[in-house]
Amino acid sequence: MLNSLPLLDKKVLVPRGKDQAKSFSQLVESYGGIPIEIPLIAFRPIASNERLQDCLKALGTYDWIVFTSNITVETFFTFLDDSVGALPRVAVIGKKTEEVLKDKGVQAEFVPSVYVAEEFVEEFLPILKSGSKVLIPKGNLAREYIASALTEAGAQVDEVIIYETYLPEESRLKVRGMLADGEIDILTFTSPSTVDHFMEVVKDYGLHEQMSSCIISCIGPVTEKKLHEYGLAVHASPKEYTVKDMIKSTIDFLEKHR
Structure with missing residues (x-):
C-alpha cells in the first residue's frame, strides 16, 4: 500500500512566482511535502x-x-x-x-x-x-x-x-542559500528557461556537488533534454505534460526507491 503522504517532509522546489505557485504548492502540500517557492523565471x-x-x-x-x-x-x-x-x-x-x-x-x-x-x-x-x-x-x-x-x-x-x-535577483540569492544548506530535496523544472536560470546559479557559486542528493523532475521532452545537456539525471518525466502528472511521476519514483 502506498504511503498516504508520499512526500512527507520533502522540500520541493516550486519554480514559480507567488501568483502562479498557489495550485502547485497546494498539490505538494496535499502529499505531505513542503513547497519551496522560488520563481526561476519572471516576465x-x-x-x-x-x-x-x-x-x-x-x-x-x-x-x-x-x-x-x-x-x-x-x-x-x-x-x-x-x-x-x-x-x-x-x-x-x-x-x-x-x-x-x-x-x-x-x-x-x-x-x-x-x-x-x-x-x-x-x-x-x-x-x-x-x-x-x-x-x-x-x-x-x-x-x-x-x-x-x-x-x-x-x-x-x-x-x-x-x-x-529573466531571473529575479532575490531568486538567485534564495537558490544559492537553500541549495548550499541542503534545504531542497526535490528539484522540479517546468521549462528549459527554469533549468538554464537554476544552473546559472549552480555554476556561479560552485554548487554542483550539492545537487547530487536531489531528485530531479521535469515537464516535457525539451526541458528533459536541457537537463541532460547539463549532464543531469532526470528521475521523473511524465508522458502528460502537467504539474499534476510530474508530481505523480515523482511519487512513483520515490515509492520504487524508498
Whole structure:
C-alpha cells in the first residue's frame, strides 16, 4: 500500500512566482511535502516598438495567431486597445493557455493533443492552407521551431517579441542559500528557461556537488533534454505534460526507491 503522504517532509522546489505557485504548492502540500517557492523565471513586457505596433495594426490581415503559453496570452492582451479589431483564428499549445484565452473571451480553434511544439506542427499543418499568414507573439528566449516549420510548409509567418524572461535577483540569492544548506530535496523544472536560470546559479557559486542528493523532475521532452545537456539525471518525466502528472511521476519514483 502506498504511503498516504508520499512526500512527507520533502522540500520541493516550486519554480514559480507567488501568483502562479498557489495550485502547485497546494498539490505538494496535499502529499505531505513542503513547497519551496522560488520563481526561476519572471516576465516583463517589452517596451512598445514599431515592429510590435505594425503587427497590431495589421492584426486583421492574419489568418491565424499562435499562442504558445499563458504568459504570451496575458502579455499580448496588455498591448491591445479599442483600435484593434477582432483576433484572427487562434491556435494554442497547452490546456492552461487555452483556459487563460477563454477567460479573455476568446475560444481557441486549434489545440494539439500533446503540448509540445513538434506535435503542434504535425497536427496543425494539415489544416493550414499554403500561403496563410500567421502571427506568433513570443518571449525573447522562445524557440523558433514552429515559425521555421510553418514557413517551410508555405505559410507567411511573422514572429514578434512581446516579453522578456529573466531571473529575479532575490531568486538567485534564495537558490544559492537553500541549495548550499541542503534545504531542497526535490528539484522540479517546468521549462528549459527554469533549468538554464537554476544552473546559472549552480555554476556561479560552485554548487554542483550539492545537487547530487536531489531528485530531479521535469515537464516535457525539451526541458528533459536541457537537463541532460547539463549532464543531469532526470528521475521523473511524465508522458502528460502537467504539474499534476510530474508530481505523480515523482511519487512513483520515490515509492520504487524508498
